[in-house]
Amino acid sequence: MGDEKTPIEPPPSYDDASPAPSQSGGVGARQGPPRPPVLLDLPALNMIRGKRIILASSSPRRRQLLAQIGLTDLEIVPSTVPENQDKSLGPFEYVLATADQKARNVYSATIDSPKGEPALVIAADTVVSTHMGQILEKPRNEREHIAMLKMLRDQDNGWHKVYSAVVCMAPLESAVDPGYAVETHVEETAVKFDTSVTDELIVSYVRTREGADKAGGYGIQGLGSILVEKIEGTFDNVVGLPLRATLQLIEKVIIDPDVPAEVTDAAQNSAGIQTLLDAEREAQKIVQRAREYRTKRVKDARSEAQKEIEEYRKQKDDEFKAFEKEHSSGNKAAEEQAEKDTQKQLEEIKAIGKKTGPTVVEDLIRAVLTVRPEVPNRMEGSETTA
Template identity: 75%
Template sequence: MADHKTSLEPPPAYTDEPPAAQSATNAAPPPRQGVVRAPLPLNLPALNMIRGKRVILASASPRRRQLLAQSDDSKLSGTNDSHLEQVGLNELEIIPSTEPENQDKALPPFEYVLATAEQKARNVYAAQIDSPQGEPALVIAADTVVSTHMGQILEKPRSERDHIATLKMLRDQNGGWHKVYTAVVCMAPLDSLADPGYAFETHVEETAVKFDQSVTDDLIVSYVRTREGADKAGGYGIQGVGSILVEKIDGTFDNVVGLPLRATLQLIEKVIVEPDVPDEVEEAL
């Protein structure tokens, strides 16, 4: 249930009287009426190792920031997406790649989205490695594309007419089914003498989305004029009003939003806790 209050406090304990063994720092104060409480951050080794260090999100997407942070970032996009899980990386630096995204859109969507995310990560990591703020402890980059069932990558709408035509096409073709791909890349420096000096892990996730074929042209036009999907590939946002167009999905919801959280956490664990080191380097240590 949506609550539009913006004051935040730690969530309450599960019992009114926390057991004596519970740390005083984890004991929550009693709730105040009308206050929305943020969840406590995930207590995982990989996340604890990077808290307080430079963690860069190589993306300007408010949705990706919202999924990774533990704050009321719904205000960034003007919506109240309280159903979106939050990891608790509160000190993210938002540094989008400034290099043009010039991958060949004739590539299969799986390859295109991965190449684009890798390019973003490498560009931002290279630009920040000698920063006065110090080398980043972690760089996270991601890219999302929407494609037709034939593998055609859909651009952001170029005009209202193009926007309407795109959504009608997604409704009418292949029984309303199309695909969303998100590639995630994580990079972190290695303490060892390994070349190239950083851990690098990637993941591509695919989710099938089915538009409701009973959606009318009038509803599509009305949605387009909200302008919610004007800046989004495929022309809709499933986390917002655009959900009225969707009948069901096959895969993870947060992948369609723009960042598969479970896979992202697994990548962070790989590069932070157990980075791959070449065998010849391990033997020399």
């Protein structure tokens, strides 16, 4: 996650008794070209200086961090294997497995190169994890990027963790299997986002695209620092490479590998030591099988849960269909019975009409045509009075 700032010129020597005047008369200006930075004088770095050193990563931030300890002439050979480790692994196991895969892929691809066997291969991987253990890598699009940063701000009061794994491989002088030494390290840093960061600021930061190529979607060494309130652990680990731990791995794998020359020489003549080495490899296999078994159990549990959900859903669907069929059949029978009753009543009305219709018509005609004049009561009274 970032570029480390370096001074434009190295600091003045302790031997400078007084600052030299500048050409313009100022104080502190240096005469002549700037001196090159002084390299760390360490046995491990001296042993590999000028030799083929490969960084199995295209990250400019890791390259800049390694330059701080004097590893400037690096050969960049990114790993070609897909980073598709099982997400059911914990973040510690996941990041270590990914970095180890990168290192072994690049080492095997470059060991027979015309340039010669590499003196050192360095690989690293970084992931961000929520407090629930969800692994966050690089965002795939702007929407996912915004959602990722909002989640880091809102969950667990802004706290999350950054894991960086480093793997160093170097060839052994002896021919004892596997022919190389490997050292690994995983570092953890807790990072707290400022919970008062607004959605507007997050969207604005995402659109700078600074965090688009970074695990977790932000770069603490750059503009992304405006999102961060504080950290607990090493800063360069959040950037992408814990430098102190990396230097320790280099010293271990170059000067004091797990299988030093004197031990390998004795191992060729000692069945006891060979047995111990075999036992160690067998123990590693057992651990690997245990990890695979645990992963399988997690997958099986998920599959069983999904199966139970599907069975329950099917059961409820069947019950609903049966209920629907039962009640829809009853409604249909009722409709048919009502239709029959209606038709019956209509037939009865028609029969009555046929039977009494003519008589009713005759009565109506007779009532209309028969005239019976009657004197109103009021008129009768008037005549009597007169």
